Amino acid sequence: MKKYAILFLALFIPLFIIALMSAQGSDNEQIAEEEELKLVNYVLKANRVEREVVDHTSFDILKQDFENAHKVTEACLSCHTERHIEIMESPHWLWERDEVLEGKGVVSLGKKNILNNFCIGISGSEATCTRCHIGYGWVDKSFDFTEKTNIDCLVCHDNTGTYKKEKGVGGYPKASVNLNYVATNIGSPGRENCGVCHFWGGGGNNVKHGDLDKAMLDCSPEVDVHMTTDGEDMSCIECHVTENHNITGKLYALSSENKNRVTCEQCHTDKPHDNVIIDDHYNRVACQTCHIPYYAKANSTKMIWDWSTAGKLDEDGNAMHQNDAEGNHKYMSIKGTFIWDDNVEPEYFWFNGIANHQLLEDKIESFPVQMNSLDGSYKDKGLFKKSMKPSKIWPVKVHRGRQIYDPVNQTLIQPKLWDKEAGKGAYWVDFDWQVAAQKGMDYVGMPFSGEYEFVETEMYWPLNHQVSPREQSLKCIDCHVRQGGRLESLNDFYLPGRDHKAGVEIVGVLLIIFSIIGVLAHASCRFVSGKRCRMNNLNI
Template sequence: MKNLRKLIAAVGIGAVVTAPALASETTGAKVGTPPAGPKSITAPGTSTADHSKFEILKKEFASGPDVTEACLSCHTEASDQVQHSIHYSWDFTHPDTGQSLGKSKVINAFCGSVAGNEPRCTSCHVGYGWKDMSQPPPQAASAVDCLVCHDRSGQYAKSATGAGHVPPPEIKPGMITMTGAPAWPVDLNKAAQSVGLPGRDNCGNCHFYGGGGDNVKHGDLSSALYMPEESVDVHMSPDGENMVCATCHVSDKHQWPGSRYDVTATDPHANDPLKPGERRDVATCESCHSDSPHPATLAGLKLDDHTNTLACQTCHIPSFARGGVATKTLWDWSTAGQKDENGKIIKRKGYTQADGKELPTYVTMKGGMAYGEDVVPYYAWFDGQVEYANAEREIDPTGVVDVNSIKGDPNDGQSRIWPFKRMEGRQAYDKGLNRLVFTHVFGPGSDTAYWGNFDWNKAIAAGMQKVGLDYSGEYGFVDTYMYWPITHMVAPAEQALSCVECHSADGRMAGLAGVFLPGTDSMNWAGMLGRLMVLAALLGVLAHGAIRLLSGKEGEQ
């Protein structure tokens, strides 16, 4: 509501400004200065090696792959491991549905798809030089990017548009990194000699910026988590546990648990006693907290009674996009392409987020957008399985199309109510075939990319050609929802949802089928019948008493 007001107010006075046709929302025509250190301070590693003493890391490095070759001289299996992980393949076959997913395969509600938009999107690939998504990622061992995860100097960065490479030594003004900051020349030696276990910044530099900007996609992963206050994230705050991502997403040979395609919604071993040193590869709350985590009081036991129907996140993440960074909540591509009276590109800033940063609510290249902070999640039954419409499922364009549908059934014994960010979209689809489409939006100098040509037909045809799918030649726009499971930004216990947030009329679970919530409907049939009964009794005694008074004979004898 607050944000809506802000939006309306800002649109009213919205200045129409022109901007260079750059892919990112954050642009600057200056050369950046390298950060003095990493953005998140984490506990010192326990390594027995000081990488600044290795001779091989003191030699001159011309490129990222040069550094990787040096790493591989000791860490012989690392590239092979990484190249077999989803971080590298961007390809994931769902074990239950068999659907082919992964960043290289899916259609989303943001820029539409990764395929067709390399090298912009592959700037966050954990490798170097994946310029064409119709081909598998580069197979050379040196194409793996070790530093993006292991640099602890804080000044390693990938260019926003370089297919994973670092910015060139000669920085052109306006060049940016994958986090949208003005690019700087990267000191590869300094980075190579600093290596350690990943901090929140290593993961966050990509995962906080999904969708091309801070917190655009997830809603619960933003730059606020580099050094979050305890109220923003009790686990990751330096005032709290100061955990890094890998504390929960425990890696094994460069493979990580925690997927939003096949979410591990519960931990089957939640209550198994953990032996010293035993691995725990399931990134769920219960893995550490068990399924009966509340204190052994009457109230605590009642809260424990909720764990079979509610994901921990539902109560313990009261809202997402906390900590001052907004998340994109709506993206309407159908209005893209409008220009001002001079034929110039429009960029209208209409949303000011808590930290004062202004975000655009209309950009010629992207259309209309809205944002939210402290957003109340959308709640749904969820068993962990996610299915994508992609371009392979027929859609019903008369309704709202689920870009990804979340599976869950209150009676299957395993689904629980989860919080989601429900992204609202209006995006292009194939009107002839009734399918979502891959869109080629990014491509400086391309004569088909939407950004520059503003021709959807060309952009869709190019996108579909990229993935080898048919396009009827006729497009339209369809309303979409995209669901993002919310699991980060866990608040301190005392800020968890109070009972009444759900146990009240029009509470948070209003409209959710398959669960009975006391306190939500005191006016139901039983409540009305009861009221009638009480009313009848009251009227009865009042009438009886009135007649007694009027007759005035009582107590005469």
């Protein structure tokens, strides 16, 4: 009977080891769901003591009917002295910062001068675009960035929800706004203050980012586990920590260097899991890759913008506006054709935190034009590299466009888009690309050949918001699978469970076979030697 038991164990143990290795992935997932949340530099909502805000209704200087918005700023600075100096050094005020671009050196880069494949750029259309600027009166290049009363304090600190900016007047508030009421009811910035611009960039809700959406003002955990009103109910500035009006966090659509960033590690550490295998993924996989499996969860985001179809008018010569079944605009005479999507699976790229940009003066060298290429590769391990940190796999929204360019000069074109009057060359009013291109390029001091065509472009938006509950994060099988995995497009490295290399797999199979043969041989020897020992004992 003993010999059969030995043979059974000889066969069972190798199979058990193989089954155990196969089950390791699901065990890791279960551990990840049950582990305790690690937090640093953050106070949970249940333990939080809300900071009291000074009652501004008691200040005599605010008890007046302000004749204009500049007077409100003047009153604010009479107490908050020197704050204007901090603000005037910030990118939120300047809409530019010095950034190092590969092959181009130090470049002043920002919303003030960068191009994108949404509304292209603000130059020549400042009066309407600066509705999202934290200032008053920026309607053209003559705006005075040194005048402290041009600062708009209320747009960030209004706690009434009644402060609204007017369209096309360079950032001034609507005439209906009660400036006295708003000025006496201010406090720290909330989600509404940040979202009024960052949710609505590109001309509509969730147009640009895909992970910044008005739904986050009051959302479920499934939309955003941090900002849900059923959970921690976090505000933007709890991650985007601010000191002296310097707000941490930068957007790769407008910047290039890996500096002043907001990271998951600042609260969750670089080893947030009670599992070595999962924590080891942190070295080459961004937290966002697993924890943002989808974006645009509540409302659609714009995925494609085709400017080449713009300019169609109805039979009466009026501009058209057509919506899709969900109410998103699918065609506008002033902007062209759009394609939207929701619950979008990200695209994945190696990224080391450094980006480059196609500037207005840059020659187009490849198609589609990369508006902001992300640097990184599997071979970029960080040592002696530009970023000094290894590239990681990141989830990205890729926005694809088709926009105007100069085929002779081989440069993108900044057209003049907006004006309040017809006959000034603005495309949104006059619908003449030739004139709009000439006016726009003259405004920025760049040559225009007189010819234009439309070119395909791509723009990359690394995802950081709309983090899912951990039980909805990606599982091992989402990537480590032979076909249809999330990382199918990243084929510059060997991914266990996905990739098939005959040599590696033959060696692996042979090792398993030899191991089984070795176990069987060992068991047979033990069986034979044991039998001989018993026979010898009987002879004795």
